[in-house]
Amino acid sequence: xEKTHNLVMPGLDGLEKxxxxxxxxxxxxxxxxxxxxxxxxxxxxxxxxxxxxxxxVSRMELSGSNVLRFELADGTTILVRPSGTEPKIKVYLxxxxxxxxxxxxxxxxxxxxASALLKA
Numbered sequence: 001x002e003k004t005h006n007l008v009m010p011g012l013d014g015l016e017k018x019x020x021x022x023x024x025x026x027x028x029x030x031x032x033x034x035x036x037x038x039x040x041x042x043x044x045x046x047x048x049x050x051x052x053x054x055x056x057v058s059r060m061e062l063s064g065s066n067v068l069r070f071e072l073a074d075g076t077t078i079l080v081r082p083s084g085t086e087p088k089i090k091v092y093l094x095x096x097x098x099x100x101x102x103x104x105x106x107x108x109x110x111x112x113x114a115s116a117l118l119k120a
Contacts, residue, residue, distance in 0.1 A: 007089040014087025021089065022082055025068055033070060033078060034105035041106060042069040078106060087119045 009017045029041055030043035031052065041050045063083055068080045079092040090112055 001095065003093040005091040005093065005110075009087040009089070011087075013068070016061075018082050018087050018089055022066065022068070022080070025080065030109070033072060034102065034109045036063070036076065037073040038070050040071040040074050042071070043067075047107070048068055076106070078100070078110075080110075 009015070009019070009021070013050055026043060026045075030038060032038055038052050041052060042048070042060060043050075044060070044063045044065045044067040047064075049058045049060050049062045050056070051058075066082055070078045070080070072078070074095075075093040076093065079094070080089060081092070082089045091106075095102060
């Protein structure tokens, strides 16, 4: 199943905050999301796939889009894609059995990460 969640970055500097958040997710990516380990991290901007346990980086077919994908140990996939026009980030959650609780926990984690960053 899939769920979509919009993380809205309010304020005049919303677009800037969004860029900062994406940059932070690249430079200091979460080791786990909602308590589940991140196994593979994919960055469609530079076409890299990183195995989090080994740190091994492999190449994907380059697409050049500003999208990050986190693959979790339990088979959940999280896709983070900022809007090109509005200060909001779309978060796509795809899980084997996406419970409301799991979706909420992931939204909560990303929301917290976002708000922590925005305070910075």
